[in-house]
Amino acid sequence: MATARVCCAFLCSAYAFLVCMLPGAYATIAVTVGPNKQALKGAESVVLPCQYTSDDAAPTVRWWKEPDIPGQQRARVYHVTNGQAFTGYDGRTEIVDQASLKLLNLGMQDEGTYVCSVEKDADYEEGSVRLEILVAPNPPSISSYNPPLEADNKRQVVARCTSEGGKPEATLSWYNGSQLISGGLGDDDDDQGGTLIQDRDDGTFNIISDLIVALSRYDQGQQYFCQVDHPALDQPQKEFIQMEVLYPPAEPLVQSSGAGSSDPVDQVTVTTSAVTTREGDTVTLTCSADSNPPAELTWTRASGGDSLPNNSVTDDTSLTLTNLGRTDSGDYTCTARNVINGNPYESSKNATVNVLYAPVILQPPSPSLEVQAKQPLNVLCTADGNPPPKVVWQKDGDSKPLPNPLQFNSVDYSVEGTYKCVASSSDPSFSEAMATTMVDVKGAPSVQVKPQDSLAAIMGDTATIECTILSDPSAQNIYWTYTDDNGQNQTVSSGNGGYSVAEEDIADGKRKSTLTINNVNSGHLKVYNCIAENNMGTSSQAISVLEHEVIGDGLERNAGVSIPLPPLVLQLMLVVLAAAGWNNAGNLLGWQ
DSSP states (O other), X not given: OOOOOOOOOOOBOXXXXXXXXXXXXXXXEEEEEOOOEEEETTOSEEEEOEEEEESSSSOEEEEEEOXXXXXXXXXXXXXXXXXXXXXXXTTSEEEETTTEEEEESOOGGGOEEEEEEEEETTEEEEEEEEEEEEBOOOOOEEESOXXXXXXOSSEEEEEEEEEEEEBSOOEEEEEETTEEEOOBOTTSTTSXXXXXXXXXXXXXXXXXXXXXXXXXXGGTTOEEEEEEEOTTOSSOXXXXXXXXXXXXXXXXXXXXXXXXXXXXXXXXXXXXXXXXEETTOEEEEEEEOOOBSOOEEEEEESSSOSSOOTXXXXXXXXXXXXXXXXXXXXXXXXXXXXXXXXXXXXXXXXXXXXXXXXXXXXXXXXXXXXXXXXXXXXXXXXXXXXXXXXXXXXXXXXXXXXXXXEEESSOOTTTXXXXXXXXXXXXXXSOOEXXXXXXXXXXXXXXXXXXXXXXXXXXXXXXXXXXXXXEESOOSEEEEEEEOTTSXXXXXXXXXXXXXXXXXXXXXXXXXXXXXXXXXXXXXXXXXXXXXXXXXXXXXXXXXXXXXXXEETTEEEOTTOOOOOOHHHHHHHHHXXXXXXXXXXHHHTTOO
């Protein structure tokens, strides 16, 4: 017997398998079938390929169909050699391309495994090919979607998608836009299952999948869809739903815009929730809140009481403050409220209005202040402004600033004068605010003698001592005294003993008393006191009159004054004088 080689190969693809005979014994007949076929229910035709080779020119060729239940007999389909179609295939089968079987008007009953057999005498070979009938599913339908839904950030069944009548089973998928979402079944224990597959009597299937998501405010208006994919479909089929989600107000978005009164056309939009403006300007605060259902917006004042100022106007979203004043600075609150399923919700946010204004003196000092000498002085000047002003004091005639409060631990007549409190802003466009006060020092007279401490008088010459008196109230009595040889105070009498006293008013409310000693002699070398009295006390200052003696060639010394010098210093002085040509240096220094 001639040998035959029978081959079988399986090539896997989306729709077919290539089947051929496995290697076997050598024969004179070889059969080649496949690949497997898929066809739509109701399709016009499908061809099941079968080719053979045989040494005998006239083998017997038949087509069979394997039983659906194992163990039953094959069904006869077509006798190729006789050209005979059997029951169920009569009128809708034909042979093409040698031995390939062409089926017409396909139905569900045509699905199965078909066998092409070739035999001659004792030689027999066959090959099988699988025919799968596809049934396109119905378009997907969405149920159990009952908007509006509440955003509670908890997983919940939002909708159910069903596709009926497909074969094989269709694939269902949920999408949010282009994002794939895992589907599931709401009755699964873990709220996440696959899809439910239901068998139908006609051999097709129903597919069910639930959309299970945790809804948030961001799902409002989002478009979700259920998509069905199936090999019988040229392209996926989709069913859409648009989410309607209820959610409470988020924190409101507050924006500010303001217009200066100097140029109301030029408006500046502030993207933050705070605005800085100036007195006299107009500012508008706009509020918006994301919520569903839309929130009701209200404005209140967060500082200084809930009521809004009289210069305010509100509408559904905005608050306008006109002709702003310094008292309008503060926080304003926008509150958004809505109700979801009978439950009230609210959220709020503040907007800060900062009104700038020029400095102003709130508590000016008294126009005049009377203070007793040697007493402390503390004067506080209170000012307001935005930005907060810097407050200093200045004394008339002195540009040096003094800190606020104006303080002196012990005043004297030098403190007396006019002081100005100055409040200045860091904003150069604002002018300074000022207030003045006159400090009037009251006390016992202030006495100052010139020269101070001592006066060197030349014998026979005239010596003059000046005494300046500053007193408030004015000095009622000004006089001079000296201490006599007995240690007693004696009053200088003008016109006696070579003394003369003169008084005169000088500048700045001062009075001067001048003591003149004519033809100075040794009896005038005393300690003198200038004394001034008023109803608040007595003050004096002493001065010593010493002899101022010429000791030769222009050198002078003070009589009655002994200044001991160390020997080394004396020797050095002699050396210096001798070098200068003073041969009688010792005599000039009064040494014998």
